[in-house]
Amino acid sequence: MYKVGWLDSHAHICGKEFKDDLDKVIQNAKDNGLVKIMIICSDLSEVEKALELATNDEMFDVAVGLHPNDQKFLTDKDWDLFYEYAHNEKIIAIGEIGLDYHWHKDNVEKQKELFIKQIKLAKNLNKPIIVHSRDAMKDTYDILKEHKCKGVMHCYSGSYEMAKEFTKLGYYISLAGPVTFKNAAKPKEVALKVDINKLLIETDCPYLTPVPFRGKRNEPMYVKHIGKYISELRNIEENELKEHICENYNILFKKF
């Protein structure tokens, strides 16, 4: 059985932004009722630290993936190391992986190639994927439809209609800090209407800090402000949301 509480399904806590005070950040998370943090390693140099944390404390899970924003800079050696990590049983998901046409429009085909290669590996390993999609919703959908896998649309920023389509493919929808931003109409609509059995929450820290801490460095403890906001929006008890989120997380990542 798993613990029920707030959880952060996407946190970059082994990145350089946390190198001076990670212990404090972890303690803050525990003090604020978090029961689980999925550590996302986009930089392969972060994996060893993440594995050490996960080995010593069941609060942590680890995911590793080659991010579309790094596609241009990756070498064969990076792929080999990623491939080795992907097989590690302590690494329970592949991500974040996907497409980013906001920052990189000139290497679309290469991004798709890297995305598909990692989806195929995840399928072979029977591990879910954590999907990054920025200004690339249609291509992301087409690829996920063709290459069937399971996973989560992280920091989802698309429409409710598209969210429904992703859930039909077997994907969960994870909402981050922007749902609390005043003018973010789309995430609010998704938060209100998406099937609660397909919903996850995350900080994507160190970025995208939710209200009322917008502008500060983000960290896992702030996920509770995202959860509280969604509970109020849906007019349900916080505990009910926690139960759903924890169940969804465990179905996706532990019983895949």
Ligand SMILES: [Zn+2]
């Ligand atoms: Zn991320």
